[in-house]
């Protein structure tokens with residue numbers, strides 16, 4: 001394994017004063033991990049250095065053709081002061097899946113986990129301790145060589161930045177209002193929907209803005225071909241409790257294989273609940289709603305863990321789920337997963353990786 005060079009900052013930043021008012025994605029810790037790649041040389045010069053802007057050639061491939069990928073995970077402070085990562089191997093395996101789709105060279109999963117542990121350990125004082133706070137970890141890769149000829153890059157940078165973050169919904173686990181998108185599409189089979197790449201999110205922004213303007217917090221995407229089958233929410237997978245079964249769209253190639261989704265499915269199966277991963281159409285969902293069988297709906301993702309859906313709007317139809325209240329299964333899953341992440345309960349083998 002390559003040795004990681006460390007240069008500590010001489011000017012540590014002030015940490016947020018009030019851990020109960022942390023926002024997401026705007027405050028960053030003192031250090032970052034950086035490693036470069038050159039065709040013929042491979043990945044080289046892994047280093048942890050003070051957090052700072054990056055210099056890029058104005059013709060860098062990533063700026064023009066979006067050859068970028070990223071991941072999102074968290075470090076959690078347990079009651080005894082220990083710092084936990086949650087299934088980081090899954091994040092780095094998924095980064096390699098995204099990288100493969102975007103013609104970006106493969107990274108070594110074990111090395112990436114070591115780099116993450118080392119970075120978080122150096123910035124351990126940035127991991128907050130207030131309830132439901134964590135250190136958000138953002139690994140990302142981008143093509144850096146100047147080339148406007150739409151070729152895949154020949155040089156890349158892999159970086160990891162981190163920053164303290166509060167609960168996704170500071171007011172607690174309140175059900176959200178979701179708008180089912182029927183005009184724009186996000187992804188199609190064979191496209192990049194299964195990869196975590198910037199372009200997917202850029203392509204979603206217009207729809208997100210229009211939904212916000214109508215008072216909805218997020219968009220639920222339908223498939224890009226028939227505009228009929230349910231896919232996922234902007235940054236979450238989606239699950240429904242229909243009758244006594246938990247149903248979630250299968251991994252079709254156009255949605256992200258969420259690590260929270262995978263973990264929830266594993267927990268549900270271990271509890272002996274009925275679970276199915278399959279195609280589910282918006283008509284089937286409306287029918288279940290009309291018959292009173294749609295008991296709960298919730299999003300799953302690293303940011304919010306579980307995000308109960310209180311209202312689902314499709315065209316002119318507004319479906320209020322479980323009277324707009326959080327459902328029993330949603331609450332149970334939120335409690336089970338967060339207890340594992342914050343070290344209050346023992347999870348399955350390998351889910352928690354200790355930083356220190």
Ligand SMILES: Cc1ncc(COP(=O)(O)O)c(C=O)c1O
Pocket residue numbers: 072232233234235236237256257258259260261300301302303
């Ligand atoms: C498009 C999309 N779907 C689903 C998810 C949920 O994935 P995970 O549970 O790994 O955070 C995310 C968040 O990363 C996302 O961006």
